[in-house]
Amino acid sequence: MKATSVKDFDAYREAMNEKLLAAPNNKIIKRIFNVDTNAYMPGALDSKTKEMLGLVASMVLKCDDCIYYHLEKCYQNDVSTEELLEIFGVANLVGGTIVIPHTRRAMEFWENLHKEKK
Amino acid sequence: MKATSVKDFDAYREAMNEKLLAAPNNKIIKRIFNVDTNAYMPGALDSKTKEMLGLVASMVLKCDDCIYYHLEKCYQNDVSTEELLEIFGVANLVGGTIVIPHTRRAMEFWENLHKEKK
Amino acid sequence: MKATSVKDFDAYREAMNEKLLAAPNNKIIKRIFNVDTNAYMPGALDSKTKEMLGLVASMVLKCDDCIYYHLEKCYQNDVSTEELLEIFGVANLVGGTIVIPHTRRAMEFWENLHKEKK
Amino acid sequence: MKATSVKDFDAYREAMNEKLLAAPNNKIIKRIFNVDTNAYMPGALDSKTKEMLGLVASMVLKCDDCIYYHLEKCYQNDVSTEELLEIFGVANLVGGTIVIPHTRRAMEFWENLHKEKK
Amino acid sequence: MKATSVKDFDAYREAMNEKLLAAPNNKIIKRIFNVDTNAYMPGALDSKTKEMLGLVASMVLKCDDCIYYHLEKCYQNDVSTEELLEIFGVANLVGGTIVIPHTRRAMEFWENLHKEKK
Amino acid sequence: MKATSVKDFDAYREAMNEKLLAAPNNKIIKRIFNVDTNAYMPGALDSKTKEMLGLVASMVLKCDDCIYYHLEKCYQNDVSTEELLEIFGVANLVGGTIVIPHTRRAMEFWENLHKEKK
Numbered sequence: 001m002k003a004t005s006v007k008d009f010d011a012y013r014e015a016m017n018e019k020l021l022a023a024p025n026n027k028i029i030k031r032i033f034n035v036d037t038n039a040y041m042p043g044a045l046d047s048k049t050k051e052m053l054g055l056v057a058s059m060v061l062k063c064d065d066c067i068y069y070h071l072e073k074c075y076q077n078d079v080s081t082e083e084l085l086e087i088f089g090v091a092n093l094v095g096g097t098i099v100i101p102h103t104r105r106a107m108e109f110w111e112n113l114h115k116e117k118k
Numbered sequence: 119m120k121a122t123s124v125k126d127f128d129a130y131r132e133a134m135n136e137k138l139l140a141a142p143n144n145k146i147i148k149r150i151f152n153v154d155t156n157a158y159m160p161g162a163l164d165s166k167t168k169e170m171l172g173l174v175a176s177m178v179l180k181c182d183d184c185i186y187y188h189l190e191k192c193y194q195n196d197v198s199t200e201e202l203l204e205i206f207g208v209a210n211l212v213g214g215t216i217v218i219p220h221t222r223r224a225m226e227f228w229e230n231l232h233k234e235k236k
Numbered sequence: 237m238k239a240t241s242v243k244d245f246d247a248y249r250e251a252m253n254e255k256l257l258a259a260p261n262n263k264i265i266k267r268i269f270n271v272d273t274n275a276y277m278p279g280a281l282d283s284k285t286k287e288m289l290g291l292v293a294s295m296v297l298k299c300d301d302c303i304y305y306h307l308e309k310c311y312q313n314d315v316s317t318e319e320l321l322e323i324f325g326v327a328n329l330v331g332g333t334i335v336i337p338h339t340r341r342a343m344e345f346w347e348n349l350h351k352e353k354k
Numbered sequence: 355m356k357a358t359s360v361k362d363f364d365a366y367r368e369a370m371n372e373k374l375l376a377a378p379n380n381k382i383i384k385r386i387f388n389v390d391t392n393a394y395m396p397g398a399l400d401s402k403t404k405e406m407l408g409l410v411a412s413m414v415l416k417c418d419d420c421i422y423y424h425l426e427k428c429y430q431n432d433v434s435t436e437e438l439l440e441i442f443g444v445a446n447l448v449g450g451t452i453v454i455p456h457t458r459r460a461m462e463f464w465e466n467l468h469k470e471k472k
Numbered sequence: 473m474k475a476t477s478v479k480d481f482d483a484y485r486e487a488m489n490e491k492l493l494a495a496p497n498n499k500i501i502k503r504i505f506n507v508d509t510n511a512y513m514p515g516a517l518d519s520k521t522k523e524m525l526g527l528v529a530s531m532v533l534k535c536d537d538c539i540y541y542h543l544e545k546c547y548q549n550d551v552s553t554e555e556l557l558e559i560f561g562v563a564n565l566v567g568g569t570i571v572i573p574h575t576r577r578a579m580e581f582w583e584n585l586h587k588e589k590k
Numbered sequence: 591m592k593a594t595s596v597k598d599f600d601a602y603r604e605a606m607n608e609k610l611l612a613a614p615n616n617k618i619i620k621r622i623f624n625v626d627t628n629a630y631m632p633g634a635l636d637s638k639t640k641e642m643l644g645l646v647a648s649m650v651l652k653c654d655d656c657i658y659y660h661l662e663k664c665y666q667n668d669v670s671t672e673e674l675l676e677i678f679g680v681a682n683l684v685g686g687t688i689v690i691p692h693t694r695r696a697m698e699f700w701e702n703l704h705k706e707k708k
Contacts, residue, residue: 001119001473001536001537002484004119012120012222013222016222016223016225016226017222019222019225019226019229020206020221020222020225023199023203023225024199024200024203025199025200025203025204025279025280026203026206026207027274028203028204028206028207028210028211028271028274029203029206029207029210031267031271031274032207032210032211032215032218032271032683034267035264035267035271036215036683038263038264038267039264039676039679039680039683040680043676044261044670044672044673044675045642045673045677049639049642050676050680052639052643053646053677053680054680054684056643056646056647057646057647057649057650057680057681057684057685058216058684059647060450060452060647060650060651061180061216061650061651061685062180062533062534062535063216063219064219065119065218065219065222066215066216066218080634081495081496081497082496082497082633082634083634083635085495085497085498085500085501085634086497086500086629086633086634086640087635088492088498088500089498089499089500089501089504089629090500090629090630090640090643090644090647091647092450092500092501092504093450093451093500093622093625093626094450094451094452094644094647094648094651094656095450095452095651096414096446096447096448096449096450096451096452096453096533097447097450097504097508097538098414098448098449098450098529098530098533098535098538099450100508100537100538101535101536101537101538103492104484104485104488104491104492104537105488107488107491107492107495111491119473122473130474131576134576134577134579135576137576137579137580137583138560138575138576138579141553141557141579142553142554142557143398143553143554143557144557144560144561145392145561146389146392146393146557146558146560146562146564146565147557147561147575149385149388149389149392150329150389150564150565150569150572152385153382153386153389154329154569156381156382156385157322157325157329157382161318161322161379162316162318162321162322163319163322163323167285167288168322168326170285170289171288171292171323172326172330174289174293175293175295175296175326175327175330175331175570176330176570177293178293178296178297178686178688179296179297179330179331179534179568179570180534181534181570181573182473182573183572183573183576184330184569184570184573200279201280201281203280204275204280205289207275208276208286208289208290208293209293210686211268211271211272211275211686211687212290212293212294212297212302212686212687212688213293213297213686213688214650214682214683214685214686214688214689215683215686216650216684216685216686217686237358237418237419240591248591248592248694249694252695252697253694255694255697255698255701256678256693256694256697259675259697260671260672260675261671261672261675261676262675262678262679263679264675264676264678264679264680264682264683265675265678265679265682265693268679268682268683268687268690272687272690293688294688296568296570297652297686297688298415298416299652299688299691300591300691301591301690301691301694302687302688302691317377317378317379318378318379321378321379321380321383322379322382324374324380324382324383325380325381325382325383325386326382328382328383328386328568329382329386329568329569330568330569330570331568331570332415332532332564332565332566332567332568332569332570332571333386333390333565333566333568334411334412334417334420334532334566334568335568336386336390336419336420337417337418337419337420339383340367340370340371340373341370343373343374343377344370344373347373355594355654355655356602386565389565390565393558393561393562394562397554397558398552398554398555398557398558399524399555399558403521403524404558404562406517406521406525407524407525407528407559407562408562408566410525410528410529411528411529411531411532411562411563411567412566413529414529414532414533415532415533415566416651416652420566434516435613435614435615436515436516436614436615437516437517439516439613439615439616439618439619440511440515440516440517440522440615440618441517441525442610442616442618442619443511443616443618443622444511444512444522444525444529444618446618446619447504447507447508447618447622448529448530448533448538449529449533450651451622451626451656452647452648452651452656454622454655454656455655455656457610457619458602458603458606458607458609458610458655459606461609461610461613462606462609465609497633497634500628500629503621503625503628504625506621507618507621507622507625510617510618511618515615516615
């Protein structure tokens with residue numbers, strides 16, 4: 001499986017999040033979305049560090065869409081490719097080679113971010 | 119990644135299950151399929167409750183195809199969208215935000231079920 | 237590893253939750269605890285069903301302490317041993333034999349609940 | 355956490371399995387136990403290979419009790435320490451360093467097997 | 473989701489691995505790739521056994537691309553379809569029915585291997 | 591289950607690592623240990639950041655011993671309790687409430703570190 005384009009990823013994510021936020025009886029989902037926004041706000045740790053934490057957690061849990069989301073946030077927080085590769089290192093070491101296919105797609109999405117967001 | 123249509127999901131699932139059930143030396147796989155059918159039969163708990171259990175288990179284990187399967191069964195057992203959203207709530211709370219992308223696709227598939235199965 | 241007594245489980249859980257709720261800068265943890273309380277309140281689904289959902293999710297994710305917690309709630313919501321065994325069935329089927337050791341401890345803790353809570 | 359003795363592990367496993375097999379309404383659990391026995395019988399692959407498969411699967415899924423069980427079976431099937439270390443290698447590579455603590459306990463249990471079973 | 477063709481899988485895997493191996497500051501990733509190559513070399517266990525271990529580990533960890541990779545290696549090491557089905561049995565038993573969708577795609581990829589590699 | 595003391599954790603970890611490093615035919619295990627040491631060395635990211643990455647990854651993968659190890663390293667790298675609580679926040683949000691029991695033990699171990707290491 002290849003990575004998606006940033007544009008397609010963003011569009012689907014946004015469209016479906018809207019559906020979830022418009023669905024009936026979605027109080028718990030809404031609150032989780034809310035906590036999610038707050039958890040990455042700068043505090044004792046800055047946003048860049050928190051997004052890197054979110055990225056490595058997403059990688060070892062092998063969730064492509066979560067990885068794409070945090071890659072986008074890392075890109076916005078000026079994570080360098082040199083730093084990214086060290087996050088990839090920790091993720092593949094802690095999570096094992098099972099993380100490699102996600103790392104391949106992460107690398108492709110990271111390149112897409114530089115192409116599409118320029 | 120987007121959700122598949124119900125039709126495509128059902129067709130691929132059926133075609134490949136047939137191949138597995140026709141494969142040589144598949145005794146264990148066949149028995150597991152058998153237990154699988156029995157586990158969701160009404161007993162002390164009714165089928166609707168059991169399918170909801172199967173759905174939440176599939177969500178926290180982040181298996182899209184398993185989610186689609188149990189969504190289809192939940193749909194057949196008259197789970198309401200209000201009930202579904204509370205299952206989504208438990209799944210995303212217990213399993214974490216890593217479940218969100220699967221919830222997005224689950225929402226899309228749930229809509230597909232209403233469109234395609236009508 | 238054997239299951240703990242209900243008394244020991246409750247005491248440690250309570251003592252450490254208090255420490256987490258008294259810790260500095262714990263806003264996100266507090267909110268998650270809050271959502272956790274709300275997610276199992278009766279709504280479109282009753283509390284008994286939700287606790288059974290929480291239990292099966294905890295079993296397939298192989299978290300003993302989460303299993304003990306939801307067993308206690310299931311006990312309070314009058315889940316019968318016959319119903320419990322069907323939840324065990326779904327959990328071991330969906331999650332695999334890897335869930336068996338947790339099922340053994342769950343069975344012991346379920347017995348402890350009947351002994352200690354009487 | 356240290357590994358348990360072989361004697362304690364076997365005793366608890368047996369006692370609780372008996373309880374599960376004597377519990378009311380346990381049809382699905384019983385069938386899963388049945389398939390479990392059959393899956394490791396010699397077939398196209400011999401028992402030794404199958405137990406090694408069961409061991410590596412248990413290690414990457416980080417289930418200590420499952421690891422102990424398959425170590426005992428590997429011991430009975432004359433897996434050598436040299437072979438065991440290569441299984442450890444694959445498990446820690448595929449599953450990541452998260453498997454190391456389980457490998458430490460596996461090593462201790464393996465030694466216990468040689469001491470206690472002699 | 474269907475399985476990919478062998479050709480597409482190999483091409484993407486190779487292209488992205490090259491990018492990772494050409495990326496700046498990739499020392500840890502490179503070393504993990506290196507250990508990965510070594511872990512499946514014949515030693516106390518032969519390559520066929522090791523590839524079967526890698527396959528079952530990939531199946532219970534539900535990583536399609538890892539499964540495809542080890543299927544290809546199993547094919548090269550003359551694993552028979554009869555043997556494969558027993559590996560499928562262990563994987564679905566230990567890992568649960570959550571492994572079934574991956575088994576369906578594994579079966580399709582296995583057929584693709586026989587068609588495309590002939 | 592309660593957390594262990596720092597002293598007991600360190601002693602068992604060291605004793606069993608020595609056994610693994612003295613075991614026959616342990617080439618792959620040794621190399622993984624080696625890469626493990628290198629991955630947390632300062633590079634594009636400093637050691638403190640890398641240990642926080644290792645901690646969050648260990649938390650969402652629910653490995654107590656890995657959590658204790660990285661807590662010890664975080665303690666040595668002057669991570670503050672305020673920072674720690676934000677890591678706990680990300681881990682419990684991304685990984686779900688299934689991480690709470692590990693967070694309880696992490697909090698206890700963190701206190702043990704301050705008591706025992708002073």
